[in-house]
Amino acid sequence: MKLPPSPVGAWMHDVRAGFAAMRPSRFPYRRFAFALALGVSGGLLFQRLSLPLPWMMGPMLLCTLGALLRAPVAAPPVIRPPMTMVIGVMLGAAFNPDLVARISQWWPATLGLIAFIALCGGSVVWYFRAIGGYDRTTAYFAGMPGGLVEMISIGEERGGDGQVIALVHSVRILLIVMTLPFAIQWLEGVSLNRMAGAVSMLSTPATAQIWLVACGLAGCFIGYILSLPAKYLLGPMLVSAAVHLAGWSDFKPSFEIVNAAQLILGVVIGCRFAGTAPRTVGHIILLSLGSTAILLFWTAACAALVSWLTGFRAMALILAYSPGGLAEMSLIALAVHAEVAFVAAHHIIRIFVVMVAAAPVFALIARLGRHHRGAPVSSSAGMPAE
Template sequence: MKLSVFGKFILTLAIGAIGGRIMWHFHMPLAWLLGAMIACGIAALLRLPLALPAFARPPMTATIGAMLGTSFSPSVVEHVGLWIISLCGLTVFIAAAGSIAYLYFRRVAGFDHPTAYFAAMPGGLIEMVTLGAERGGDEKMIALIHAARIFLVVLCLPFLIQFVTGQTIGRSGSSYIPVSNAELEGLLWFLAAIVTGVTLGTLLRFPARYLMGPMAVSAFLHYFGLTDFQLPSLALSAAQVVIGATVGCRFVKTPPRMILRVIGLSIGSTLLLLCTSLTFAFVISMWTGDRFMGLVLAFSPGGVAEMSLIALSLGIEVPFVVLHHIVRVLLVVAGSTFVFRFMRGR
């Protein structure tokens, strides 16, 4: 029997939730995020009828944005001066990581110049696919490489952090907040932050408006002490399932052989990118004294929503991590076309 779009959506969420529950049972780090991502990735490989409609991700992204804003407080301003050094280092990191990945895709994968270039840039998936297609790149391959990069970074990062730092990451991440702690006033503030944030983000044309708008409004409310709402851990787990399922579903309708080829190629490029991230994080942490884990998350080449959610789940310097990933995407989108024209001219 052929499933409707809604039926596929329910099936996708069910598979993601089952995957998260299995990971939870085995006490794996960030169980709901990784479990949903792996389960939906395997289901896509098996060609099950998965689908996440366009309306599914924005509300959850807005929820994550509002939750990210709860981490902003007056104490954040005290460390802004040190952030300038790491933001400058981010520019060098983009150039280094992009160059290394480009050479890998040209020499090892054998991609043509436009495909290798836009597959290598550590920017947003949609932006890189659009720019690459306009300049003659293989649109599907660029999309799959970026999807595989995000998948592998999200999969490896919690275990990598545990291995490097020796700190155990719990299966739910941050401390548990029961549903009974939720208050009506806090929920109303939360909804107001989402509605106002999405509206302002749309009117002001924010990049990633569903994330940035609610985060900005929520940060304003918390910074000035107008509210201190905190959402139950159940909401964070649901956000992890949806985001994890979204990452896994990016391989839907792709032949299994192609998925395996892309994953195989991406393992090498992701390993190179993560080694570059660790190197930059280590050097900057030694220079500035910033927390190494925060820098690792800030310099990891994953998606903005995915990396922000990991930072939120682990309670690791959320404003610092979010700012670096937003700046990274903006720098890559703004500078990639200029550098591409220069390279083509050469």
């Protein structure tokens, strides 16, 4: 009997697969170079206009437009983990002992988050069923507020349309990331043009770059071994936080490296739509405008209510509840001097709750529906017909 590979063996297999994917015969270097050129142009344009998060949002917007216009752009997923690692290390550098001591006081906000997930999931699933006309399975897994990869996988297993689920979640992240920073910059009266406390590579010692690489690699390995959600972000963040809390170093990644990481993340998000028919993407974007409005309404409403009941800062709650990307919302939190750990922890909880609860709740709904119609209930309720 063949034994399953050890965690270390599986890690090394994935590393080798990543390097293999970078071979010229498999990696679309020309299309990626064109996407990078668009991304740099978008970053410079957004920076020139003093728009929020220029090196993520500018590349995201131009690469999305390029993909929809069938420009030769591509950004294979293999390039995202190293850049996500940099963001994770940077977020971990924001941890301090006083902040960690307050973690036990966050439980009221966490209870509010659970209610927020239920409200968002129920209303958006109804929207996709009633307005979008999707079947029950596709609407359900497309309407979950988190877990892009997991919802695609489980939704396809249950008989849903995987492409629609993938596009809806991608557009959800795109629209929230493209709208929330503008709203925050306007409401808070702060500039999100550069991260708070950013330092230049020219003014940081060489040991800072060594710490960056060491925390990133160790964090990726730990995240992989522990099967953490968003492992390439959370693993490095936890290791970097441990290094700073222990007082071993107070390094911070330079803004040049952070800008490069944001550039790649923006390019990857924008290029997700490459190869998809513009009419299909356009329809889902129009439909997602409504679902995003619902999500942002519940985000603001729940954040305001929990802030009124508990005294937590409303802006921190908006960032913690917003069903956008963990990395993107944490970057905004860093820029507006919100507690990064608070925001990141609630995003982790949201992703975990959605991943763990989505499939069982869907099966329960299917069983209740069968029971209500008087049909026999089998152990395969909720699964597609063979």
